[in-house]
Amino acid sequence: MYDIVVVGGGLVGASFVLDLINKNPNLNIAIVDRFAPDFSQNEVGFDNKIYAISPRNYEHLINLGVNINQEKIGVIDAMKVRGNVNSLIEFSKEDCQNNYLAKIIEYRNLLKAVYDQLKLFSNVQFIYTLLSKINQLDDKVCLVDNNGELFYTRWLVGADGANSFVRQHMNIQIESIAYYQSGLVANFECEISHQNIAQQWFSGDSILAYLPLPNKQISIVWSSDNTNELLNLNEQELCDAVSRAGGNSLGNLKLITKPMAFPLKLNLISKFYQDNIILIGDAAHTIHPLAGQGVNLGFGDAWALAQIMSDINTLDANKISRYNYSRLGEVRKMQMTCHLLHRLFHNRSWTVNKIRNFGLNLINKTRLLKKALIDSAINY
Numbered sequence: 145m146y147d148i149v150v151v152g153g154g155l156v157g158a159s160f161v162l163d164l165i166n167k168n169p170n171l172n173i174a175i176v177d178r179f180a181p182d183f184s185q186n187e188v189g190f191d192n193k194i195y196a197i198s199p200r201n202y203e204h205l206i207n208l209g210v211n212i213n214q215e216k217i218g219v220i221d222a223m224k225v226r227g228n229v230n231s232l233i234e235f236s237k238e239d240c241q242n243n244y245l246a247k248i249i250e251y252r253n254l255l256k257a258v259y260d261q262l263k264l265f266s267n268v269q270f271i272y273t274l275l276s277k278i279n280q281l282d283d284k285v286c287l288v289d290n291n292g293e294l295f296y297t298r299w300l301v302g303a304d305g306a307n308s309f310v311r312q313h314m315n316i317q318i319e320s321i322a323y324y325q326s327g328l329v330a331n332f333e334c335e336i337s338h339q340n341i342a343q344q345w346f347s348g349d350s351i352l353a354y355l356p357l358p359n360k361q362i363s364i365v366w367s368s369d370n371t372n373e374l375l376n377l378n379e380q381e382l383c384d385a386v387s388r389a390g391g392n393s394l395g396n397l398k399l400i401t402k403p404m405a406f407p408l409k410l411n412l413i414s415k416f417y418q419d420n421i422i423l424i425g426d427a428a429h430t431i432h433p434l435a436g437q438g439v440n441l442g443f444g445d446a447w448a449l450a451q452i453m454s455d456i457n458t459l460d461a462n463k464i465s466r467y468n469y470s471r472l473g474e475v476r477k478m479q480m481t482c483h484l485l486h487r488l489f490h491n492r493s494w495t496v497n498k499i500r501n502f503g504l505n506l507i508n509k510t511r512l513l514k515k516a517l518i519d520s521a522i523n524y
């Protein structure tokens with residue numbers, strides 16, 4: 145029997161196990177995923193999925209020995225956020241006395257670095273199979289896979305993403321709010337250097353972010369109602385559209401990674417655990433990507449849960465309940481902030497337009513407000 149089985153070996157599940165096994169190297173842990181990760185193309189170009197990782201989470205990963213290929217990491221030193229009519233907020237690392245605002249890292253680059261570390265622990269097993277059933281027994285959980293094989297564990301952690309199979313087995317209320325938008329992601333080479341400045345444009349119907357990659361390259365996330373139309377453009381038309389929407393600030397763009405789109409929704413669930421099954425990452429919550437906080441919230445869950453699970457012999461319902469309340473509060477705060485920002489900016493009304501542009505300029509002029517905003521973003 146395992147001490148802990150984690151279903152889902154994505155960034156959050158794998159990083160949780162790495163943190164936990166560093167805290168208690170005697171634990172017997174299995175990571176169950178339906179697919180083995182494929183790192184064969186890691187050195188070729190850039191991944192579609194590229195994330196802004198907060199300094200707190202980046203440094204935690206580095207402290208766990210995660211050795212990320214530095215040549216492919218971008219850094220945000222400053223940020224410019226614009227509304228649609230002459231409104232602007234500018235943040236910089238100096239505003240928060242930090243060395244940087246965020247690191248821009250490929251999903252597969254970071255995941256490989258986490259797996260490389262995990263493989264050093266012989267008591268972490270990797271099982272690649274499709275689960276068909278979860279049976280909750282008195283003091284343990286039994287997982288059954290498609291071949292009828294059984295896996296027993298004292299504790300089960302669901303880190304299996306937004307459509308979590310583990311969560312579906314639990315009797316937990318979920319409210320799903322569809323944004324009726326997708327996030328288009330793609331990477332480009334630019335004519336003009338980005339100077340490590342991230343840029344974001346909030347217009348009435350879309351939110352576009354330019355995230356700096358090394359050299360003259362950027363990754364974009366473009367949340368809009370018209371993603372299908374954008375995906376149907378030819379390469380040159382897409383480059384022109386992205387450049388135009390970004391005010392031609394980086395000159396001509398050249399597409400370097402095939403674009404992809406992800407549907408966006410907000411998942412609010414009433415609690416993150418039931419008996420000895422606990423949820424982390426997107427299995428527990430999803431969020432609009434406008435502030436790049438999804439995986440950062442998941443890392444927050446991972447570090448908090450690893451802290452209480454490392455002492456497995458004293459782990460009980462009280463401790464799990466404390467994990468639940470502390471994370472539920474943090475997560476809900478960020479989910480609602482992003483949801484309200486989305487509502488505010490996804491609105492074509494003249495009055496709302498005036499208010500939001502006034503608001504952006506006001507924040508820009510108010511040092512304390514600006515600092516509070518940056519602190520809340522980088523400390524996740």
Ligand SMILES: Cc1cc2nc3c(=O)[nH]c(=O)nc-3n(C[C@H](O)[C@H](O)[C@H](O)COP(=O)(O)OP(=O)(O)OC[C@H]3O[C@@H](n4cnc5c(N)ncnc54)[C@H](O)[C@@H]3O)c2cc1C
Nearest residue numbers: 152154156178196304305309327425426436437438439440
């Ligand atoms: C367009 C877009 C841009 C984003 N940008 C950012 C950003 O800049 N910064 C940020 O912090 N976040 C960002 N996010 C959010 C981020 O992508 C997610 O929050 C993050 O990937 C969640 O990680 P996870 O490990 O919880 O889930 P996932 O990455 O979904 O991993 C789940 C794992 O579970 C496995 N799995 C699924 N089902 C099963 C099953 N039945 N059995 C076994 N295994 C299973 C999968 O194979 C996978 O390995 C963005 C999201 C979108 C859509």
